[in-house]
Amino acid sequence: MQKIKGSCLCGAVSFEVVNAFDKMFLCSCDQCRQITGSAFASNLFIAAERVSWLSGGADIVTYQMRGRDISKSFCRVCGSGVPWTSGDGSKMIVPAGSLHAEPKVAEKFRTFVSEQPSWSSCLDQVEAYQGFPP
Numbered sequence: 731m732q733k734i735k736g737s738c739l740c741g742a743v744s745f746e747v748v749n750a751f752d753k754m755f756l757c758s759c760d761q762c763r764q765i766t767g768s769a770f771a772s773n774l775f776i777a778a779e780r781v782s783w784l785s786g787g788a789d790i791v792t793y794q795m796r797g798r799d800i801s802k803s804f805c806r807v808c809g810s811g812v813p814w815t816s817g818d819g820s821k822m823i824v825p826a827g828s829l830h831a832e833p834k835v836a837e838k839f840r841t842f843v844s845e846q847p848s849w850s851s852c853l854d855q856v857e858a859y860q861g862f863p864p
């Protein structure tokens with residue numbers, strides 16, 4: 731099985747994962763908006779044993795929301811999201827943006843579109859540039 735690598739921005743935390751993800755949630759719920767600071771979370775799900783850490787285990791910090799199965803792991807040096815374990819320990823949730831190659835995903839879903847903020851809808855109608863606007 732082909733593996734791909736991922737890391738945080740500063741490179742302290744790195745991992746590799748089998749490139750055969752079960753599903754992807756592009757989640758616009760209020761909790762994902764706040765925890766990412768962005769329009770939606772892009773989370774891939776895969777069996778826990780298919781992810782192996784290459785470096786930086788000691789630099790990973792995990793936040794667990796009290797009373798909810800909502801958590802996030804991030805690099806304590808640069809703050810980037812890195813994979814974390816699901817509540818029951820069976821799955822790893824991999825932030826898609828942490829990967830260095832295109833993930834292969836069996837099923838993709840947009841979730842909680844009812845909570846999507848208006849500033850992130852109809853993005854095809856927002857002026858777009860290859861880089862910064864002139």
Ligand SMILES: [Zn+2]
Nearest residue numbers: 738740805808
């Ligand atoms: Zn980092």
Ligand SMILES: [Zn+2]
Nearest residue numbers: 757758759762
């Ligand atoms: Zn969510």
